[in-house]
Amino acid sequence: MAAMVHCVKLGQEAEGLDKPPFKGPLGQRVFENVSKQGWKMWLEHSKMLINEFRLDLMSEHGQRIWMTECEKFFFGEGGQLPPDFKPQDDKK
Numbered sequence: 001m002a003a004m005v006h007c008v009k010l011g012q013e014a015e016g017l018d019k020p021p022f023k024g025p026l027g028q029r030v031f032e033n034v035s036k037q038g039w040k041m042w043l044e045h046s047k048m049l050i051n052e053f054r055l056d057l058m059s060e061h062g063q064r065i066w067m068t069e070c071e072k073f074f075f076g077e078g079g080q081l082p083p084d085f086k087p088q089d090d091k092k
């Protein structure tokens with residue numbers, strides 16, 4: 001079982017990640033401050049960002065945007081939607 005962390009996204013104690021999600025200071029910060037549930041929330045949010053911004057995560061530019069948005073999601077203004085985002089209508 002992973003250690004418990006005070007999740008910055010949930011605002012409560014929850015099971016932490018098993019290991020840092022990626023290398024570097026931000027990966028370590030996420031590991032120390034984000035729960036598994038909080039990380040799942042980010043993965044769902046990041047799917048929307050990848051599609052809306054048409055991010056190529058193989059490129060340095062795409063990775064930089066993804067990492068910046070990840071930091072904002074957990075430690076900044078939160079999960080802001082792109083200004084032109086229009087959710088799909090599931091009723092079709």
